[in-house]
Amino acid sequence: MRREPFLKWVAKPVVFLLCLFPAARLAYDFFTGGLSFNPIDDVTDISGRWTLRFLLITLAVTPVRRLTGFSPLTRFRRMIGLFAFFYAMIHLAMHVIFGFVFDIGAVLRDIPQRPFITAGFLAWIAMLPLALTSTRGWIARLGGRRWQRLHRLVYVSAAAGVIHYFWNYKVTEPGPVLYIGLAALLLGFRLVTRMRSRSGPSAV
């Protein structure tokens, strides 16, 4: 394999730090009183929103490459996906630690009872195998095709994630509607390209 010093020593660390920035900022604000009067809720909300943003960025990589023939993000997709999981873990930890004070039984009982939480759990559990199989070893073990098929679970995660976001609100707000629209666009792109590649030779 050809070594790419720029990618390895410059680009990847820069993207890594960029992805870490929201968490660093959140931690800084949390410990210096920069959040609202309900900081626990803020950390939950902000980490949830970053999970969703990183998920949608990973989903945007392929459409951007297909449409423009160029996507600088392709090389960082795995890292960004792992950051989505990292933010999801912060989000979940807030819920388990501060929301339920480590009462795991109560957390689990809560999941099937509320569609809002069920959707969040679905979004998280769909990410779990992706995070676990993100290593080179696992790609080799599963083989490219199977690995790719498994990683289509990201569609489930994004769809459940935006619904979870939408259901968090008492009234319809622009934020969740925007994310549902973006997710629909990105997932719809897959649907359209699949149907086209089935129905004719002019596949994009």
Place this chain on the structure above:
Amino acid sequence: MLIRKPDDVRPSEITPETLYRNRRDFLKAAGFASVASVAGLGVSGCAEAEVRAASQLGPYDTDEEQTPYEAVTGYNNFYEFGTAKDEPARYAHTLQPRPWTVQVDGLVRDPKTWDLDDLLAGFTMEDRVYRMRCVEGWSMVIPWYGFPMAGLINKLEPLPSARYVRMETLVDEEQMPGQRRGFFGYTLDWPYVEGLRMDEARNPLTFMALGVYGREGPNQNGAPIRLVVPWKYGFKGVKSIVRISFVEDEPLNTWQQENSREYRFFANVNPNVDHPRWSQAREQRIGELFKRETLMFNGYADQVAHMYEGMDLRQFF
């Protein structure tokens, strides 16, 4: 209990940050800086802090840590000024709490429109320290300033046929910019409407608040006059009231109208009846780190449970 006659003390004479509790109590309880900063917000007003001893608390007051003035007045749900928690504090300055009129109509001896100050004449203002539990799952401890609603009802003399009291918030896009149609054309239907059964309205806990922390205002807390029903979720506390109607039928309150699957008329705090989308078993007390357990009727069961005897609280939520 601190009791003042309204003509003894004018609001301008009372220091804005009248704080009854020692800030050190807050800081002790807080672990992380962020939570501590909420708790420690009393610091700014500390020079003039007035510590109210436990012996001054009345029979209906809770002796729990009071939520700092800045949080009580800076973290609000008041959709007339926007749906984000900080928007009421940012935008409520456009509201003009005087002159103010309150239309009293329906099944009442003398239907008429009152000037607010005439309506308030003769009432003795007092402080009530109540827990406040929001349906969203957070809570505060707020020293309200005002008078019991029972007195107001006696003054207005509803007819015996009146079974409910219905209250409305001001509608005025100039004063309440959140009432304009939003970007998606979406807001609640105005006016904001809430109501109580007559026995609930007459319960000694039910309170008409003019403000918090020993004085009138600020606007974002529902000036110039609002309802406080501490055993019910916060949305029952209709703010900036311009109309009080005594009626025979159960009023259709705004959140029920918005989504009757999730919100109904009674809205009694109940850890055993969950919101369809989230649990009501626990709450985030503002200024605390871990969620605490929510109490039946928000801890006011002794005073209010008798009103709901024999009722299926899962059906009438």
